[in-house]
Amino acid sequence: MTTSTMPAPLRLGDLEVPVPVVLAPMAGVTNAAFRQLCAEQGAGLYVCEMITSRGIVEGDRSSLAMLTFSGVETVRSVQLYGIDPDTIGRAVAILCDEHGVQHVDLNFGCPVPKVTRKGGGAALPWKAGLLGRILTSAVAAAEPYGVPVTMKTRKGIDDDHLTFLDAGRVAEDTGCAAIALHGRTAVQHYSGQADWAAIGELKAATSIPVLGNGDIWEAGDAVAMMEQTGCDGVVVGRGCLGRPWLFRDLAAALTGQEVLTTPTLGEVAAVMRRHAELLGGWLGEERGCIEFRKHVAWYLKGFAAGSAVRSRLGTVSSYAALDALLAELDPREPFPVSELGRPRGRQGTPKRVVVPEGWLDSREVDGALDPAAEDATSGG
Structure with missing residues (x-):
């Protein structure tokens, strides 16, 4: 399989990713060993497991232990999560200054109830003002180090409370280098099909790079997503579980080369x-x-x-x-060819999203969020 038009390298500020493929952080999976395994297969950007900003600022031992990088990781990339602009800014500065991090991604896509019921995760972008303050703080903290800041989000809480287009505008206005969109709402969790059309809508609505995420099970899916949506790159999560060679196939497909046969x-x-x-x-x-x-x-x-x-x-x-x-x-x-193109990892069914009382009444938030909203549960 080849593609007629090779995509341009992914540019995140001054950082260039030759093959526009990003490994999505997955808790308990994308540690330094798995990232090295994937990097040995093909070029791309391999992001560390998600870490909370509070854990970094408070010097939590388990959080700092996650900041382990293999020798083949030419770019130290970390996904950070937080709810307080000041703490986020301090965490970004620590990552850049003390740990040599060269790319920071902020996660606003987690649909887990214990996070959303406190206003965190996929519920947070509904509060556009708070989202803007968090991104502004992160970008300002990273700027002296020349480190690009990106964000990841979902379509919204549910189909009646979509936030992705507003999030794209906020990301652009605050100086983010890119935004990644998982084409599902929080209600969907990992069920059903990802809405690639929403990724195309976001790409048309913003001038910063847009990365598409959702239902990339084979290299051909990445090619199709980029052709259909015009997105600048793809984020791959569950599709590489037990299949790190998917990055070899992605690198081949996205550079116009023939994808190798499946392994024995x-x-x-x-x-x-x-x-x-x-x-x-x-x-x-x-x-x-x-x-x-x-x-x-x-x-x-x-x-x-x-x-x-x-x-x-x-x-x-x-x-x-x-x-x-x-x-x-x-x-x-x-x-087993029967496994090609089939979902891997968690799927489940749609689930009701619990948010704080009165959360949906306004796009602004008064005061600080409950600290319990900053939980290390990753997702998105």
Whole structure:
């Protein structure tokens, strides 16, 4: 598969991403090991797991531990979440000054009830003034370091309370380098289909780069999204679960090259071993293998590997045990074509979005939000 027109590199301020593909932060998944695994497959921008601004400012040990980057990450990119403009600004300055971060993304897309019921996550863009103050503070803090600030959001809370076009205008007015849109509302969570038309609407309504997110399961989906919406790049999340080679395919498709054939089970097993090795290098062999367990089902999805082998792979705690089990897999088994183009990871059904009482009565907010709205639950 090739594309007739190659997209331009993605420009975020002075930062250039040759292949306009961004790895979406996913809690418990996109740690330094997984980002390196993806980066070894193809060019792009690989964003660290989401961290709360409060955690950075208060020097929370677990938050700071997430600021680990592999040697192949030429750009240190972090997704930050917060609800207080001052705290956001202080966190951005710390990231740039003390941790060498070169790109900061702000997440306003989380649909999780414990976050939205306090006015955070996907509920926050409804308060356009607060959104503007947060972005202004972040951009001002990053400016002395020449670090671009971007934001990610959803279409809105529900179809009656859409916020994405207003968010695009606010992002543009406050000096954001780009805005990413997940083409779903908070009510949808991860169910149904992403609305790519909304991404096209946002692109037509703003002069800053727009990144599209939602339902990119194969390289051809990224090509189709960019052709249909005119967006400047894509953000990939669930589609790469158990399939880090998707970034190889994306790089090929978006630079006019032929996409390689799908891997055999033997080739998948080699990637699995590399993933566990990278996790072990970061966490130690035993902890790395334990952390790897969650990825087994994603890697083997659709393959005919026996339940006994799958079950034992979910209990490995050493490289030797992992190697022995991987050796039991049939290396010649072809990739299950039935899995191509199918959703991966969480899906679920639409869910009612709970917001603070009176939240929808006005686009402005009086006073400060409940600190509980700044929760480390990522999503969007």
